[in-house]
């Protein structure tokens with residue numbers, strides 16, 4: 001049997017100080033203890049060379065949406081985009097770790113999502129607007145840190161444009177097997193933060209068993 005491949009998409013620029021990365025390490029260590037642990041590659045969205053979608057470049061997307069090839073002058077730029085999508089879709093599973101920034105995602109992670117979510121690549125569409133995700137059958141684990149206790153069912157739940165966004169995006173590209181873990185609050189009295197970290201690490205270890 002071939003070994004499954006997992007892409008760790010890391011969106012915290014804080015390296016070893018990152019709370020989401022610390023919980024991801026726990027998750028990956030617990031997975032490594034399994035006999036069938038996947039091969040893991042890490043993508044740091046802050047250092048990855050992601051294509052610039054500005055200028056006239058994005059017009060190619062409108063060609064692709066209409067089912068047309070991109071114009072010759074944009075072909076090289078779109079071949080680069082395709083390489084990023086192909087690399088992303090070559091994995092069986094995704095581990096996304098991210099801080100909350102201003103209630104949503106850090107812009108580097110949004111940049112990555114904007115690069116890989118392309119028509120005819122990560123999803124198919126028809127002229128009636130029906131969409132089929134091409135990442136169907138893959139699974140995802142999302143570890144999301146926030147300073148405030150923005151948790152499901154909590155008083156601040158309406159501020160969540162981070163986990164809810166990622167769940168919506170993964171669903172759009174066809175991923176249905178989505179697991180989420182909130183690391184919060186990461187700001188406050190030491191005791192409160194260490195309790196949140198202990199709980200998140202404990203949950204990460206448990207979730208790694210069946211992921």
Ligand SMILES: Cc1cc2nc3c(=O)[nH]c(=O)nc-3n(C[C@H](O)[C@H](O)[C@H](O)COP(=O)(O)O)c2cc1C
Pocket residue numbers: 012013014017018019020021098099100101102103104145146147148149150186
């Ligand atoms: C630019 C910026 C914006 C932030 N915005 C929010 C926010 O809207 N809500 C929140 O709860 N925490 C916010 N935070 C705090 C981070 O989400 C928190 O420190 C988290 O633990 C960072 O995760 P990391 O340690 O994995 O990088 C923000 C931090 C930064 C640097």
